[in-house]
Amino acid sequence: xxxxxxxxxxxxxxxxxxxxxxxxxxxxxxxxxxxxxxxxxxxxxxxxxxxxxxxxxxxxxxxxxxxxxxxxxxxxxxxxxxxxxxxxxxxxxxxxxxxxxxxxxxxxxxxxxxxxxxxxxxxxxxxxxxxxxxxxxxxxxxxxxxxxxxxxxxxxxxxxxxxxxxxxxxxxxxxxxxxxxxxxxxxxxxxxxxxxxxxxxxxxxxxxxxxxxxxxxxxxxxxxxxxxxxxxxxxxxxxxxxxxxxxxxxxxxxxxxxxxxxxxxxxxxxxxxxxxxxxxxxxxxxxxxxxxxxxxxxxxxxxxxxxxxxxxxxxxxxxxxxxxxxxxxxxxxxxxxxxxxxxxxxxxxxxxxxxxx
Numbered sequence: 001x002x003x004x005x006x007x008x009x010x011x012x013x014x015x016x017x018x019x020x021x022x023x024x025x026x027x028x029x030x031x032x033x034x035x036x037x038x039x040x041x042x043x044x045x046x047x048x049x050x051x052x053x054x055x056x057x058x059x060x061x062x063x064x065x066x067x068x069x070x071x072x073x074x075x076x077x078x079x080x081x082x083x084x085x086x087x088x089x090x091x092x093x094x095x096x097x098x099x100x101x102x103x104x105x106x107x108x109x110x111x112x113x114x115x116x117x118x119x120x121x122x123x124x125x126x127x128x129x130x131x132x133x134x135x136x137x138x139x140x141x142x143x144x145x146x147x148x149x150x151x152x153x154x155x156x157x158x159x160x161x162x163x164x165x166x167x168x169x170x171x172x173x174x175x176x177x178x179x180x181x182x183x184x185x186x187x188x189x190x191x192x193x194x195x196x197x198x199x200x201x202x203x204x205x206x207x208x209x210x211x212x213x214x215x216x217x218x219x220x221x222x223x224x225x226x227x228x229x230x231x232x233x234x235x236x237x238x239x240x241x242x243x244x245x246x247x248x249x250x251x252x253x254x255x256x257x258x259x260x261x262x263x264x265x266x267x268x269x270x271x272x273x274x275x276x277x278x279x280x281x282x283x284x285x286x287x288x289x290x291x292x293x294x295x296x297x298x299x300x301x302x303x304x305x306x307x308x309x310x311x312x313x314x315x316x317x318x319x320x321x322x323x324x325x326x327x328x329x330x331x332x333x334x335x336x337x338x339x340x341x342x343x344x345x346x347x348x349x350x351x352x353x354x355x356x357x
Contacts, residue, residue, distance in 0.1 A: 058075070
């Protein structure tokens with residue numbers, strides 16, 4: 001079974017990738033945030049040297065903090081260290097841009113960047129508009145001395161909404177979407193993705209759906225509250241933020257209750273940046289993916305935890321994983337929202353899920 005584990009890039013914790021490989025995960029990805037985490041490509045280069053089978057990639061980079069030729073070079077260089085087991089995860093960016101006080105990339109910018117990046121990785125000469133100039137570019141090493149363009153590099157795309165689905169259907173091999181063990185939500189996303197793939201003229205199943213969930217294995221006597229306090233923290237609110245627009249567009253199918261609950265949590269988390277007492281964006285992001293920020297604790301209800309999180313006893317975790325696959329997910333993934341408990345959580349994923357499928 002394909003299963004991906006993701007984390008923030010933490011340069012002194014390359015052992016996470018090796019641990020994930022040893023326990024049977026098929027993919028390991030690291031996030032990018034220039035002001036937040038270690039550099040992902042330095043992490044992945046080290047991880048490539050310490051692993052042999054697991055696929056490694058960005059989860060995710062974006063088209064603004066790194067222009068397409070730089071992204072193409074970085075991932076092709078990694079592909080020289082880990083031939084055939086490299087993937088490029090890319091999206092519009094949330095934390096990477098917002099933590100610097102800037103907007104994320106537009107869907108058009110992402111689409112254009114992927115046209116350039118995929119063309120370069122295919123060894124083509126492409127045209128790039130940059131700095132007000134339109135120029136032809138291509139990789140100049142035709143012998144493979146400096147990077148690897150021979151082994152294929154899968155593209156993973158993270159973006160929601162109709163335009164995001166269309167770009168994923170055009171470019172991606174995998175589309176990552178924040179999903180929990182809810183068949184209705186998974187079914188709607190699966191249907192919309194398949195529709196976009198058909199409209200893009202690609203064969204059915206060309207784009208695999210990867211569910212991104214937040215994880216915690218409950219110990220004896222623990223409850224859902226312990227999952228928040230000791231595990232995924234504010235993770236489910238991130239799912240609310242990324243899904244609010246899509247859910248409101250499909251409220252008739254998903255139900256007004258969960259759509260309103262998710263929208264309200266997202267709104268409360270982000271707040272009004274124009275308000276006079278709004279916190280500075282650097283303060284807002286200072287505790288991102290570092291465990292639970294107590295300020296957010298009242299926003300995370302059992303309804304949201306049940307909807308967005310993969311949590312419970314080992315039997316619960318296995319059952320929910322199987323449910324998600326049966327509902328339409330080609331791959332289940334977990335992003336570890338707390339680097340201080342990542343080693344524990346990877347071990348729990350291994351014993352509760354990967355060793356039992």
